[in-house]
Amino acid sequence: MTTAEPSDLADWVQRTRQGIAEGRFPARAFNDQSVYDLEQKHLFSRAWCFLAHESEIPSAGDYVTRFIGNNNIIVARGEDGTIHANLNMCRHRGNVMCKSEMGNSSHFRCSFHGWTYKNTGQLIGVPYMKEGYEGRLKRKDWAMVPVRIDSYEGLIFGTLDPESESLGEYLGDFRFYLDLYLKHGEQGCEVHGPPDHWLANTDWKICAENFAGDGYHTPVAHQWGFHLGYFPSSGSTHSQGWAASVPGRGHGVGLGHSPNFPPFGGFPPELAEEMKTVFSAEQTEVFSKVRTAVGTVFPNLSFLMQPFSLVPGEPGVRFVTMRLYHPVGPGRMEMYSWCLVPKGASKEYKDAAYRAYTLAFGQAGTFEQDDFENWAKVTRSAASTMVADVDFPYSMGMDSDPDPNFVGPGHVVTPYVNDTNFRNLWSRWGDYLANEV
Ligand SMILES: [Fe+2]
Secondary structure: OOOOOHHHHHHHHHHHHHHHHOOEEEHHHHOOHHHHHHHHHHHOOOOOEEEEEHHHOOOOOEEEEEEEOOEEEEEEEOOOOOEEEEEOOOOOOOOOOOOOOEEEOOEEEOOOOOOEEEOOOOEEEOOOHHHHHOOOOOHHHHOOOEOEEEEEOOEEEEEOOOOOOOHHHHHOOHHHHHHHHHOOOOOOEEEOOOOEEEEEOOOHHHHHHHOOOOOOOHHHHOHHHHHOOOOOOOOOOOOOEEEEEOOOOOOEEEEEOOOOOOOOOOOOHHHHHHHHHHOOHHHHHHHOOOOEEEEEEOOOEEEEEEEEOOOOOOOOEEEEEEEEEEEEEOOEEEEEEEEEEEOOOOHHHHHHHHHHHHHHOOOOOHHHHHHHHHHHHHHHHHOOHHHHHOEEEOOOOOOOOOOOOOOOOOEEEOOOOOOHHHHHHHHHHHHHHOOOO
């Protein structure tokens, strides 16, 4: 792996930002210890990062353990129903408190010296307190380290920066497009079971970019899907549609359109009608034209919605997958992949949507295999010795004008096959790495 002195690295970040503005991005960014370290220091320490969906912890005491950057965090529902996030670390000597990924517990007790906390983070038990500390230790001073959280439509985000802007400002106009995945009827959506979760020799940013709307790769990397009939609704139209991004924010979504695909096709008709009552008029107009929607919330959360045929040649069933790319080292990540289903839908539709999801994505999904085969090899190339000065072109669609007839917010260009969203993603990444956010 390439390494650099800090001053060289600062110069490299500035050259990289200039390159992004001119439609280039360096290969080195995808597998380099110093870049990874800088992401931990300036990006994951400040950005709003996804932690969990509220439906993963529906009852008092439910918890999951997740990460923001290299920080392990317990997200738990307290006895009063409110959600709390705390660093998964005992304040006494720093031991990991909770060793499970999910479960239900009103308390966490450290396995080292036995300090005990409520799942809200409050310290309530210190063995040998009176005799040992003789009044010098106050339990209220040694609660677990809290993490600032907020939520949008069931998505719980956290930030390690107590001073940063609100989650609402951070998501901005991208909420318009997020609703397409989340506001499925009056009750919204829920996870269909725990996430698929695995390690991969892939840089997290390759996934974030791909899901910001890479319509270019679909007919090539996933061509079998067309040949075998899993996309009977899309035909050869996969490049039609829009690339929508929120300028300066990094968020972006690719909206694939097929002229022959019915509005809200692939959803049960009664659910489609209910969705229209929840969406705004502008959202209904945009979403009725969308067959596939693949988007990334900067930095490392993505969504995909598309119809997929359970039996080749038959009409597709729409499913939604939500995915989190947790970096664990240069060129190495943990994937969390969920299936989201409309909470108020029938069990029959939920199960069908989950089947469509598992055929395409998740640990054994066919699309997932196609993607990771490519992503792991990009990551391997990025660490080779000659890569230090190699750039990739990101100039597709640099002269695209915004579509004046599109009623959704943000910078929206057509066609869907376009690098506009990626330049926006890398531009925001560069802002963070230069510590200019
Ligand atoms: Fe893909």
